[in-house]
Amino acid sequence: MKHYYQLIFMGAIDHRLLPKVKDVFFERIDELGIDRAFFKIIDRNNFGEEYTDANPAFCIYMGKKAENVFLDEEIINKLVKDATLLLPLIDEDLSQFNNLVPKAIQNYNGLSLLNLPMDLAVEKVVNNALEAFNLLKSKRRAFVSYKRTDSTGVAIQLYEYLEQHNFDVFLDSHSIRKSESFQDELLQRMIDSDVVVLLSTENYLKSEWTQKELSEANLASIGLVQIVWPEYTVIQGAQLSEVLKLEASDFIDNVFNDKNARLKDGSLIKIVQFTEALRARTLASRQDKLISTFMHYAEKSKVTATLSSHKFIELEKDGGKSIVVPAIGMPKALNCEESESLIQKIYEEKGKLDKIFILYDEIHIRDIWLHHLNWLNKYLPVKTKEIGGVSKWLAN
Structure with missing residues (x-):
């Protein structure tokens, strides 16, 4: 197989974290429905024989200095020269970063494992690896659904905490400009989110809008992290749902x-963990729904x-061959560019492709963005197709 993704482990590859990373990575690949055979695991032992700069690669470097020498420094220098995406990890505070990773990656954004579960x-x-391979959206979006009279304090906490953990968070009191159409923007932002964090409190279902949010999340197959307050029960009817039941002791001064x-x-850390874990599964479910409808x-x-x-989806129509790429949420110009680059690379030896299409669900996408997509279709080689118009398009 000529085309494969390369997941590279360098540095202290015997670190206890890395085997778990490998196992969970392949669990996520299975959830996304992608053949494991497309992925090659590379370390210093097989790097010379297996690595190629012609295929997508992501390197995880576990920082450690051994006898005043950085581990795998020569390999890291080559990966940097090849413009390989690379994530440095250290077990110490980030103030020690430059003492634990090779010079070539000392200006990279690293991750400290210190005090991190x-x-x-x-x-x-x-998730960094999946994002690097364009298998998971790099824009990580979460939507907080709550009843203001029950849980405003926690909703604001989550907004701030998820933002600190690199999520683009939607909270109705913080995320809509005064001039925007509130209801239209709210639903579009939810549909464009990866995960909904639902605060299940006493009065959650007594609001027309929270009921609407729950219903639309289910229709769109968006994953729900359901945070259940003490003394209350899990909300039924939430399809892709992970449940975290809180105790009074989870709250400051036991006040809930x-x-x-x-x-x-x-x-809060537990909620972030639940949110991270659900991303790949919910995106895979939404992608599968688009694919099955198209098929x-x-x-x-x-x-x-x-x-x-x-x-x-490989499509044979009107004597030609095209590729249809399912997109989750709102397609943008970058989706088109990334899709064209990746697909042309995959199919470079399989003959000419007529067209590449980005397939998306247009429900709740506001008119202003639909006009933008129509404008992009006039100027970009990659075109967009809404799922609601596919039946007519294929029949012509």
């Missing part, structure tokens, strides 16, 4: 029946459509 560290590293109640730091329309229209191992 193992499970959360693993999720962060794995107050809209200004606040969580302890350890509880249904293709079969109905008697058009040959084949799902590739990369989760692209």
Whole structure:
């Protein structure tokens, strides 16, 4: 197989974190429905025989200095020269970063594992790898759904805490400009999110809007991290849902029946961990829903459509061959550029492609963005197609 993704481990490769990273990485690959055979694991022992700068690569470097020499420094220098994406990790405070990683990557953004729970560290590293391979959106979006009269304090805490952990967080009181259409923008931001963090409190379902948010999240197959307050039950009907039941001890001073109640730091970390872990699964579910709908329309229209191992759809129509790429959320110009580059590389030896299409679900995407997509279609070689118009398109 000529095309594969290279996951590279360098530095202190015997570190206890790295085997767990490898195991969870492949669990996520399985959830995304991608053949494991497309991935090659590389370390210093097989680097010379297996590594190529022609294929996508991501390197995880576990920092450690041995006898005043940086481990694998020569290999790291080559990877930097090849413009390989690389994540340095250290067990110390970031103030010690330059003492633990080779000079060539001392200006990289590294991650300190100090005081970071193992499970959360693993999720962060794995998601970085998936993002580097364009298998997981690099824009990490979370939507906080809550009842203001019950949980404003915790909602604001989560907004700030998730932002600190590199999520782009939507909170209705913080994220909509005064001139925006509130309801339209709220629903579009939720549909464009990876995960909904739902604060399950006494009055959550007594609001028309929280009911609407729950219903739309289910329709769009968005994953829900359901945070259940003490003394209350899990909300039924949440499809892709991870449940975290809180105790009074999770709250500062054990106070939870107050809209200004606040969580302890350890509880906030658990919520971040749940949110990280659910991202790949919910994105895979939404992608599968787009693919299955498209394949249904293709079969109905008697058009040959084949799902590739990369989760692209190979479409034979009007005597030519095109590729359809399912996109989660709102397609943007960068999606088009990245898709064209990756697909042309994969299919470079399989003959000419007629067109590349980005497939998306247009529900709740505001008119202003639909006009933007139509404008992009006039100027970019990669075109967008809304799932609602696919049946008519394939029938013509």
